[in-house]
Amino acid sequence: MHKAQAPMLSVRNLEAWYGESHILHGVGIDVREGEVVTLLGRNGAGKTTTIKSIMGMVNKRSGSVSYEGQEIISWPSNKIARAGIAICPEERGIFSSLNVQENLLLPPQVRAGGLSVDEIYTLFPNLKERMYSQGTKLSGGEQQMLAIARILRTGARLLLLDEPTEGLAPVIIQQIAVTIKRLKEAGFTILLVEQNFRFAATVADRFYVMESGRVIDEIENTNLESNLTKLNEYLGV
Amino acid sequence: MIEIFGISSQALFGQLLIGLINGAFYAMLSLGLAVIFGMLNIINFCHGALYMIGAFVAWMLLNWLGIGYWWALLISPIITGALGVVIERLFLQRLRDLDHLYGLLLTFGLALILEGVFRQNFGASGLPYRIPPELTGGTNLGFMFLPNYRAWVIVLSLFVCLGTWFAIEYTRLGSYLRAATENPALVQAFGVNVSRMITLTYGFGVALAAIAGVLAAPIYQVSPLMGSNIIIVVFAVVVIGGMGSILGSIVTGFGLGIAEGLTKVFYPEASSTVIFVIMAIVLLIRPSGLFGKGA
Ligand SMILES: Nc1ncnc2c1ncn2[C@@H]1O[C@H](COP(=O)(O)OP(=O)(O)OP(=O)(O)O)[C@@H](O)[C@H]1O
Ligand SMILES: [Mg+2]
Numbered sequence: 372m373h374k375a376q377a378p379m380l381s382v383r384n385l386e387a388w389y390g391e392s393h394i395l396h397g398v399g400i401d402v403r404e405g406e407v408v409t410l411l412g413r414n415g416a417g418k419t420t421t422i423k424s425i426m427g428m429v430n431k432r433s434g435s436v437s438y439e440g441q442e443i444i445s446w447p448s449n450k451i452a453r454a455g456i457a458i459c460p461e462e463r464g465i466f467s468s469l470n471v472q473e474n475l476l477l478p479p480q481v482r483a484g485g486l487s488v489d490e491i492y493t494l495f496p497n498l499k500e501r502m503y504s505q506g507t508k509l510s511g512g513e514q515q516m517l518a519i520a521r522i523l524r525t526g527a528r529l530l531l532l533d534e535p536t537e538g539l540a541p542v543i544i545q546q547i548a549v550t551i552k553r554l555k556e557a558g559f560t561i562l563l564v565e566q567n568f569r570f571a572a573t574v575a576d577r578f579y580v581m582e583s584g585r586v587i588d589e590i591e592n593t594n595l596e597s598n599l600t601k602l603n604e605y606l607g608v
Numbered sequence: 609m610i611e612i613f614g615i616s617s618q619a620l621f622g623q624l625l626i627g628l629i630n631g632a633f634y635a636m637l638s639l640g641l642a643v644i645f646g647m648l649n650i651i652n653f654c655h656g657a658l659y660m661i662g663a664f665v666a667w668m669l670l671n672w673l674g675i676g677y678w679w680a681l682l683i684s685p686i687i688t689g690a691l692g693v694v695i696e697r698l699f700l701q702r703l704r705d706l707d708h709l710y711g712l713l714l715t716f717g718l719a720l721i722l723e724g725v726f727r728q729n730f731g732a733s734g735l736p737y738r739i740p741p742e743l744t745g746g747t748n749l750g751f752m753f754l755p756n757y758r759a760w761v762i763v764l765s766l767f768v769c770l771g772t773w774f775a776i777e778y779t780r781l782g783s784y785l786r787a788a789t790e791n792p793a794l795v796q797a798f799g800v801n802v803s804r805m806i807t808l809t810y811g812f813g814v815a816l817a818a819i820a821g822v823l824a825a826p827i828y829q830v831s832p833l834m835g836s837n838i839i840i841v842v843f844a845v846v847v848i849g850g851m852g853s854i855l856g857s858i859v860t861g862f863g864l865g866i867a868e869g870l871t872k873v874f875y876p877e878a879s880s881t882v883i884f885v886i887m888a889i890v891l892l893i894r895p896s897g898l899f900g901k902g903a
Binding site for chain 2: 426427428447448449451452453458459464466467468473476477478479481512522524525
């Protein structure tokens with residue numbers, strides 16, 4: 372039923388470079404409104420580079436990225452943000468010179484319809500307690516929560532989450548899974564990068580598998596069982 | 609007359625006052641340098657020249673257009689700040705991805721050019737600028753005579769410095785600034801035009817220098833060399849306070865002004881070198897400066 376609507380985000384022939392090194396070689400992915408789509412792949416496959424290229428954070432890039440019908444490949448990242456895309460980076464990017472509340476309030480509102488600060492604190496009660504602590508004094512899990520929380524306020528509809536479970540304890544990973552499901556219910560569209568396949572399986576509608584800067588496979592969550600052997604091979608598990 | 613350690617209180621407080629005045633200028637100038645360094649990663653060597661231009665703009669406003677001190681205090685920072693914006697857009701922007709050193713060399717060259725232009729046109733000797741009539745005279749505090757204009761310089765400079773500090777530490781705009789100092793790419797990816805913010809920050813730092821220049825005009829004379837005379841000391845202040853620390857530059861600026869004044873009372877021979885001695889000691893003990901973070 373999803374297939375009928377035009378995708379919210381459509382990436383075609385995306386190429387990206389860091390200086391002279393050619394990292395992405397024609398990546399193509401679609402994300403439809405309301406979906407949670409996961410990019411899987413081994414270390415160095417180009418998942419982060421894909422996300423950053425969509426966000427406009429890789430200087431040298433070509434191909435096509437179309438968001439809600441607009442071609443955004445040549446836009447600067449601040450303009451892409453204003454169009455309604457927000458990133459939660461792999462290294463989390465919590466600012467040490469800002470306290471928790473300032474970190475939370477930092478990203479400017481780009482559209483109406485984001486969560487209110489109260490709603491965010493309900494979703495992440497830990498953050499409220501630590502409102503005035505220095506951002507980087509939080510635990511790894513709390514910092515991850517904060518990195519997700521701060522992009523929910525802005526009115527962005529498409530969230531790019533880069534390995535939100537990396538280096539976190541199972542309990543926290545579970546909490547993040549619950550959060551992502553709630554965000555999906557709230558109508559957010561999510562492009563998720565994950566190496567933790569078991570986690571991704573609990574939240575994602577669809578998976579793309581990346582290798583050496585290319586998408587080598589696409590799998591629906593409903594067909595997951597029959598593809599497990601193949602997936603394990605891709606990911607080298 | 610009261611004497612402390614054989615020194616009259618008159619002399620002591622007199623030198624303290626001079627120290628405070630100098631400190632006020634050190635603080636305003638090193639604050640601008642700190643703001644610029646934090647955001648642009650550039651050691652702004654033409655800061656002294658821009659301070660000089662701030663004073664000259666006030667002088668030109670008065671002598672060419674008949675616009676007095678109070679308007680100059682507003683107009684000169686705007687004009688000089690706009691010049692800063694042009695410098696940033698024309699030159700500094702192109703150096704953003706390069707090493708520190710390029711910015712330092714470029715601004716050093718600019719300082720030489722700017723000072724040369726003014727020396728060519730106005731000569732090397734100072735031009736007088738009168739204290740505004742509202743601030744002439746002084747107040748007898750009992751233990752010393754306080755000229756009103758000097759009191760005004762200290763008050764306004766404190767106000768400007770603390771206002772800047774407050775804006776950076778406690779406002780939304782300030783949180784953008786602090787965040788962009790840490791990770792400009794991410795702040796930009798949140799939808800902030802960081803490039804414009806960098807340009808405006810430079811303009812603001814320059815405007816701070818221009819305010820200092822206008823304040824200085826009636827105290828020191830307006831001269832093409834006024835900037836290079838003070839800027840060497842200001843760089844020492846920045847090194848002592850810790851490159852890029854906002855509050856550090858303010859506290860160190862005033863503190864070192866006072867230290868210099870006191871040295872003049874107790875050991876006049878060292879008064880012109882005391883700041884550099886302190887700098888050497890601080891560099892030995894805390895290479896990142898008194899308020900600097902990390903190494
Ligand atoms: N800033 C950079 N400069 C140069 N090369 C880079 C840079 N960032 C990443 N690369 C290279 O680009 C390739 C893809 O990296 P990317 O970070 O996109 O991988 P990834 O799939 O996100 O991996 P991981 O799962 O480890 O996060 C790697 O070979 C990496 O070494
Ligand atoms: Mg990655």
